[in-house]
Amino acid sequence: MEHFSVIQSIIRAGLAGDRAALDKQVVRLRERMEKAGQIKEAETIDRLRASVSEAYDMAPSRIEISRTLISGERLTPDVNPPIDRETGARLCTLDFPNSDDQQPIYGDIVYETIEGLLQEWTNAEALRSVGVEPTRSLLIYGPPGSGKTVTAHHISQRLGLPLVTARIDGLISSFLGTTARNIANLFDFANRYACVLLLDEFDALAKLRDDPQEIGEIKRVVNTLLQNLDHRCKYGVTIAITNHDRLLDPAVWRRFETHVHIGEPELKSREQLISRFLQPIKAEEPTLRIVSYCLTGRSGADIERICLSVKRTLALSRDAHDGPGVFHALSTVLARSHYHDHTPARILATDQEAFISLIANDPDFPMKQTDIGEATGYGQSRVSDLKKAKRHLALMEAAHAQ
Numbered sequence: 001m002e003h004f005s006v007i008q009s010i011i012r013a014g015l016a017g018d019r020a021a022l023d024k025q026v027v028r029l030r031e032r033m034e035k036a037g038q039i040k041e042a043e044t045i046d047r048l049r050a051s052v053s054e055a056y057d058m059a060p061s062r063i064e065i066s067r068t069l070i071s072g073e074r075l076t077p078d079v080n081p082p083i084d085r086e087t088g089a090r091l092c093t094l095d096f097p098n099s100d101d102q103q104p105i106y107g108d109i110v111y112e113t114i115e116g117l118l119q120e121w122t123n124a125e126a127l128r129s130v131g132v133e134p135t136r137s138l139l140i141y142g143p144p145g146s147g148k149t150v151t152a153h154h155i156s157q158r159l160g161l162p163l164v165t166a167r168i169d170g171l172i173s174s175f176l177g178t179t180a181r182n183i184a185n186l187f188d189f190a191n192r193y194a195c196v197l198l199l200d201e202f203d204a205l206a207k208l209r210d211d212p213q214e215i216g217e218i219k220r221v222v223n224t225l226l227q228n229l230d231h232r233c234k235y236g237v238t239i240a241i242t243n244h245d246r247l248l249d250p251a252v253w254r255r256f257e258t259h260v261h262i263g264e265p266e267l268k269s270r271e272q273l274i275s276r277f278l279q280p281i282k283a284e285e286p287t288l289r290i291v292s293y294c295l296t297g298r299s300g301a302d303i304e305r306i307c308l309s310v311k312r313t314l315a316l317s318r319d320a321h322d323g324p325g326v327f328h329a330l331s332t333v334l335a336r337s338h339y340h341d342h343t344p345a346r347i348l349a350t351d352q353e354a355f356i357s358l359i360a361n362d363p364d365f366p367m368k369q370t371d372i373g374e375a376t377g378y379g380q381s382r383v384s385d386l387k388k389a390k391r392h393l394a395l396m397e398a399a400h401a402q
């Protein structure tokens, strides 16, 4: 049966009562139908999705966590986090679940990995019936600004558990033996309460190894860390994050059962990020595609920053808050930045008409001239003229010559 794998995912998400996962899978089904030429069916799905409220669309549901998975006392805001005895610095920060969490945006593989873990945590008893335990430790790695920290926050939200985030700089002490003691105290704290433990910027500990003066100390620190990580799996979920996976000690790496790489967003994810960060401006599909095309290779954090600048620029201009307004504002924002290693962004920063000529001629950017005309405000006949004039070629050559 066609699309059966997606239908299975829809059923799984529906039975688990996970609305966010359900919606994601419905969108996947719609995309597959569109690709297969089943346009009417895809439009029916669009209508069904549109008929449910925005709130339903955005708010990911909290899952019902298996009772035996997380042990410990309830962590409340009045509990004091542990401190470094010498300096009084806090060893961690505490975040409590609230209602304004949004599902991070990523491609299918990352999405399915994270949702898979959440499913394990809700179905611990089913796993145990076949003699396996749910995964309790997750290592997230990838470039800066790709959504690693927001993912950890989102997981703790979905589990309805407080997030205990280690302050790695607070843990590291110049006093001999204190770093290891701080690590042990932090883990004792996390094991005492029902929580998710987050070791963000985890590589800071590994970096200590670069210092020849620290050889003895770092051995002690890594050993303490390994022992505590091993012990931790009896108590709760642990997430570590790093930008520099190669710096991590291989023994530490092995302690994490699942490794997830979150990289730069692909085209579809970029469109979703742009749509989210341009809110409350409602951008149509062609506008999203054009902005996404310009922001190839950018991280989620970059996309957020650029969208905020676009909104500021648009708000202060006389342009309408529509596709052409966004297009002009994006061109202004890109023109203000000094460096673009992506040629389309550089062309839009320099010359809007050359950019239109570029996209109208790009076989990898299949958009109708009427849509380009509407999204940019140039109109279909001007787009057609620009396509013929191939104004972008001179700028492309200049870019390659550099």
Ligand SMILES: Nc1ncnc2c1ncn2[C@@H]1O[C@H](COP(=O)(O)OP(=O)(O)OP(=O)(O)O)[C@@H](O)[C@H]1O
Pocket (backbone or CB within 6 Å): 103, 104, 105, 106, 142, 143, 144, 145, 146, 147, 148, 149, 150, 151, 243, 299, 300, 301, 302, 304
């Ligand atoms: N995949 C994503 N989905 C939703 N928002 C994202 C995503 N990636 C980045 N962002 C936005 O960018 C901001 C920075 O993301 P985050 O702090 O999670 O990045 P990071 O990968 O932890 O970066 P770093 O390695 O620099 O710590 C977030 O506040 C969020 O608004």
Ligand SMILES: [Mg+2]
Pocket (backbone or CB within 6 Å): 148, 149, 150, 200, 241
């Ligand atoms: Mg981070």
